[in-house]
Amino acid sequence: MKNTVIFDLDGLLIDSEPVAFQLYCDLTAEYDRHISLEEYIHRYSGKTAVDNMRTLINAYQLPLTIEDGLAFEAVKEKEYIAKGIPLKQGARELLSYLQDRGYKIVLASSSSRERAMEILTQNQAENAFDQMVFGTEVKRGKPHPDIFIKACECAKEPPQNCLVLEDSEAGIQAAYAAGIDVICIPDMKIPAETFRKMTAAELSSLNDVIVWLEQEQA
Numbered sequence: 001m002k003n004t005v006i007f008d009l010d011g012l013l014i015d016s017e018p019v020a021f022q023l024y025c026d027l028t029a030e031y032d033r034h035i036s037l038e039e040y041i042h043r044y045s046g047k048t049a050v051d052n053m054r055t056l057i058n059a060y061q062l063p064l065t066i067e068d069g070l071a072f073e074a075v076k077e078k079e080y081i082a083k084g085i086p087l088k089q090g091a092r093e094l095l096s097y098l099q100d101r102g103y104k105i106v107l108a109s110s111s112s113r114e115r116a117m118e119i120l121t122q123n124q125a126e127n128a129f130d131q132m133v134f135g136t137e138v139k140r141g142k143p144h145p146d147i148f149i150k151a152c153e154c155a156k157e158p159p160q161n162c163l164v165l166e167d168s169e170a171g172i173q174a175a176y177a178a179g180i181d182v183i184c185i186p187d188m189k190i191p192a193e194t195f196r197k198m199t200a201a202e203l204s205s206l207n208d209v210i211v212w213l214e215q216e217q218a
Contacts, residue, residue: 001161001217002103002161002162002163002181002213002216002217003102003103003104003157003161004103004104004105004106004152004155004157004161004162004163005098005103005104005105005106005162005163005165005209006106006107006108006148006151006152006155006162006163006164006165006175006180007105007106007107007108007129007165008108008109008164008165008166008167008168008171009107009109009110009111009116009119010109010110010111011045011046011167011168011187011188012088012165012166012167012171012185012187012206013087013088013091013107013165013206014085014086014087014088014091014119014123015085015086015087015088016085016119017045017187017188019077019080019081019085020040020044020045021035021037021040021188022080023073023076023077023080024040024044024052024056026072026076027056027062027069027072027073027076028056028060028062030072031060031062031063033060033062035056035060040188041188041189042189043055043059044056045168045187045188045189046167046168046169046170046171046187046189047168047170048110048141048170049070049073050066050070053066053069053070053073054066056069057069077115081115081118081119081122084122085119085122086123087123087125088205088206089205089206089207090205090206090207090208090209091125091206092123092125093206093207093210094206094207094209094210095125095128097210099128104130104131104155104157105128105129105130106129106130106131106132106133106151106154106155107129107131107132107133108132108133108147108148108150108151108164109132109133109134109135109147110134110135110141110142110147111134111135112134112135112136113132113134113136116132116134130155131151131154131155133147133150133151133154135147137150138150142168142170142171142173142174143169143170143171143173143174143177144174144177145174145175145177145178145179146174147174148162148164148174148175148178148180149178152178152180159178159179159180160179162180162181163180163181163182163183163200163213164178164180164181164182164183165182165183165185165206165209166182166183166184166185167184167185167186167187168187168189168191169189169191169192169195172184172191172195172196172198172199173195173198175198176198176199181200182198182199182200183199183200183201183202183203183209183212184196184199184201184202184203185202185203185204185205185206185208185209186202
C-alpha cells in the first residue's frame with residue numbers, strides 16, 4: 001500500500017517551465033538570436049542546466065562559456081523568482097489531501113535547496129514536506145535513480161510503499177530505475193512512448209492523483 005508520495009519540483013509542483021524558456025530567450029537575445037517555444041520543448045525541456053547550456057551555445061554559436069551562460073541564467077532567474085513562480089494546478093489540494101490522510105510527503109528535486117525553499121515559501125508550501133532531497137546531496141542526477149533511492153531512505157520506506165510524481169523523461173527513468181511506481185503529469189513536453197511505458201499512469205493534472213490514489217487504495 002502506498003503511504004509515501006515523492007514530488008519532483010520544476011514542471012510538476014511549480015510552474016517554472018515558462019521561466020526556463022524565457023531565460024533562454026533572454027540569453028539568445030543578448031546576441032541577436034531567437035529561440036522558439038517549439039525548439040525549447042523539443043531540445044531543452046526536462047534536461048539538465050549544464051547539458052542545455054552546452055547545446056544552446058553550440059546551436060546558436062554564442063560567444064561565451066558554459067559557466068558564463070549559467071551565471072547569466074542564475075542572475076536572471078533570481079529576478080523572475082522574485083516576481084513569483086506559482087504552484088501548478090491542483091498542487092495545493094493534493095498536498096492538503098495527503099497531509100489529512102497521513103501520507104509521508106517528500107520533495108526530490110535537482111534544484112538547490114535555497115532556490116526551492118524561496119519558491120515554496122512564496123507559495124506558503126514550505127512546511128508541506130516531511131523530507132526534502134536535492135541534487136547536491138547525491139552523486140548522480142536524473143535519469144540515475146540516486147535521488148529517489150535517497151528519498152525512500154529519508155522516508156524510511158521501501159520503494160513499493162512509495163509513489164513518484166514526475167513530468168520529465170529523465171525523472172520517469174530515474175524513478176523506474178529505483179523500482180518506484182511513477183505517475184507522469186506532462187508539462188510542456190509529452191514524454192516519448194519508451195518512457196510512458198515505464199509509468200503506472202499518465203494523468204493530466206495533480207488533481208487526478210487524488211482519484212488515482214483512492215482507486216488504488218480501495
